Amino acid sequence: MFKNWLIKKIDKKIDNVVNRFKIDLSSYDSGIIDYALIDQNEINQLRGVSYPEFIDRLKKIVEKNKLPIKFVAIKDFKDPDRDFETDPLGYKIYTLELGNPDATHKIVIEGTCHGGERIHSLTCAVVALSLCKEGPLREKILNSSHISILPAADPLGWHKKTRAYVNMRGEETRNPVVVNMNHIRNLFGWSDTNSVFGRNLEEAKSERIRSIEKHLLEKFGPPTLYTSLHETVMFGSHLFYGNAGIMILLHHYFPDEIKDILFSLHYALTTGEKVDKLLRKLNPLSDLKYTEQYLEYHPAFERAKSIRNYIKRLGIRTFEDKFFRVERELPFIGPKSEVTIAESLLITGPLFVKAGIVLAPDYYEKTSGSTGYTIETFSQSESERVLQAAAFIDGTLRCEVLREYYE
Ligand SMILES: [Zn+2]
Incomplete structure (x- = not known):
């Protein structure tokens, strides 16, 4: 009871902060995303509903308003005539398709890759419903792209409010997230569902993963743009990351020699380093020290930066340097799994x-050359998490499809 009261109080406080920004997002329609669709009551209700109920509600809205959204169930990779069903419970995995099937842009928006992180199933719904509204920008996007929205990649994880692990025989198990158990899991070959895509043997991936993969590569796609929306729900993370803002991970294929250079460079974090970076920029003879300086004018990085700048422009918080500074001070820093390249922008790192x-x-990038983004959202307020992820999709469609650029 006390916890709920506290969450509500904090939600309200943050909503007040959000509303103080230049644009009042609670009644703002950007022309792509209608932010007024983000409703705290709806979010509170989502906490209690089951996966089939969530899909049913969405279907009813679509039918009632005759929206151009197709519910496509993912087929079983072993039998293309049958829909894939989870074992147990027999849940089907649905995608929401909209736009032009003949278009060159094939865009995937994935939510709830990790079952316990279900807030972005709602973001997926907000994005789908927003895109059905009238307006020239939406028309342009839907004419030039075919969009597949996967609101919950793991319905059983949704059900158990936890995430899936897959062993080398392709079997899935669902456990609460315990960071310190990672090495034990690895010993038995259990790994996080998101990293199973990279396994060389198809047989070592689970049937669910193989069915999704086959659907996205052969039936829908292959994708040209793949976005994966996440939230941090680990116990205690709110204490440290409470309102850390949105973090964008750019999955881009850099050749090995460029990767080596990138991992040897630094992110200008302190004021001293930032001044140093600026001075180096003014002096063409200075040697290379900072990642951002090296990647400047790289098209993939520039577009990622532009997406981030758009999000900031809406008054939405992006992942702040102070968290990196705290990390740098920690005495037990291990190998980095991600490398910071600019404020709130990272790439997959040496680990x-x-x-x-x-x-x-990464997998879809390797197999079909698509651009890949993962976002992590940390805010305590769930409405703000949805807002952040919706703004990311807003910015991504602008920069990747409409080729807008934000300084
Ligand atoms: Zn996640």
């Missing part, structure tokens, strides 16, 4: 690369 860990967006 991922050395261990050969390939996440879903």
Whole structure:
């Protein structure tokens, strides 16, 4: 009871902060995303509903308003005539398709890759419903792209409010997230569902993963843009990351020699380093020290930066340097799994690369050359998490499809 009261109080406080920004997002329609659709009551209700109920509610809204959204169930990879069903409970995995099937942009928006992180199933719904509204920008996007929204990649994880792990025989189990158990899990070959996509043997992936993969690559796609929406729900994370803002991970294929250079460079974090970076920029003879300086004018990085700048422009908080500064002060820093390249922008780092860990967006990038993004949202207020992720999709469609640019 006390916890609920506290959450409500904090939600309200943050909503007040959000509303104080230049644009009042609670009644703002950007022309792509209608932020007024983000409703705290709806979010509170989502906490209590089951996966089939969530899909049913969405279907009813679509039918009632005759919206151009197709509910496509993912087929079983072993039998293309049958819908894939989870074992147990027999849940089907649905995608929401909209836009032009003949378009060159094939866009995937994935929510609830990790079952316990279900707030972005709601973001997926907000995005789908927003895109059905009238307006020239939406028309342009829907004419030039075909969009597949996967609101919950793991319905059983949704059900158990936890995440899936897959062993080398392709069997899935669902456990609460315990960071310190990672090495034990690895010993038995259990790994996080998101990293199973990179396994060389198809047989070592689970049937659910193989069915999703086959659907996105062969039936819908292959994707040209893959976005994966996450939230941090680990116990205690709110104490440290409470209102850390939105973090964007750019999955981009850099050749090995460029990767080596990137991992040897630094992110200008302190004021001293930022001044140093500026001075180096003014002096063409200075040697290379900072990642951002090296990647300047790189098209993939520039677009990612532009998406981040758009999000900031809406008055939405992005992942702040202070968290990196705290990390740097910690005495037990291990190998980095991600490398910071600019404020709130990261790429997969040495740990991922050395261990050969390939996440879903990397996998689609490798197989179909798509651009991949993962976002992490941390805010205590769930409405703000949805807002952040919706703004990310807003910015991504602008920069990747409409080729807008934000300084
Ligand atoms: Zn996640």
